[in-house]
Amino acid sequence: MEEEIKFIIDSTRETMGNALKHLEKKLINIRAGKASPSMVSSVMVDYYGTPTPLNQVANVNTPDGMTISIQPWEKSLIPDIEKGIMVANLGFNPMNNGESVIINVPPLTEERRRELAKQAKHEAEESKIGVRNDRKNAMNDIKELDISEDMKSNLEIDIQEMTDYHIKRIDEIFSVKEKEIMTV
Structure with a gap:
């Protein structure tokens, strides 16, 4: 008993x-104003036909409070990362400079x-x-x-x-x- x-x-x-x-x-x-790597934690990237979390194919960091920088381990993944961000519907517009993907986080x-x-x-x-x-x-x-x-x-x-x-x-x-x- x-x-x-x-x-x-x-x-x-x-x-x-x-x-x-x-x-x-x-x-x-749920974002609270400043940029953080957790904002893109739900992003999945098509990695050789397999949906893979973004943090497993790239380094994600925030150089300042309004920018998220995503440095892929393979440059060929940049288009897939951009597509993954758009599909995740986070309201961000990713840009790439050939080396990495950059997201400017607008103020709320x-x-x-x-x-x-x-x-x-x-x-x-x-x-x-x-x-x-x-x-x-x-x-x-x-x-x-x-x-x-x-x-x-x-x-x-x-x-x-x-x-x-x-x-x-x-x-x-x-x-x-x-x-x-x-x-x-």
Whole structure:
């Protein structure tokens, strides 16, 4: 019985933690004004017929806050990298100088900042839904256990405290990202 209870608590903690990790990954892809290599992390390049992540065929860095420089390991990949950036629909216009691909990151308008903040809020809400679903599953598992009502009640309180903690963390992560997006 103890093992079942421990398993429910541990698996719930793990899945709620995964919701936080997922949120952080999603928010990295939402840009916040200055250029960063993570902005092109979703770009796939056709490398000899195989879709390959950009960072596996080129060095990606930011020489300044408004430029992303992509130095391919093979010069023949430059057209494929440009095509991959366009297909990824990031809103960037890649240019090449024969040696590397350069992306000038335009400053965000106020309207675009609001749009990105709304997108970040949506991702945070999705994570909260995930955490609440994890709570619901744990509560259902607890109800099926053959233990006293007091023990069930205590476990439900523990699960609720875990849920509250993760929801609070999601709000904190979102507010940091929102501030980052809205700062000019």
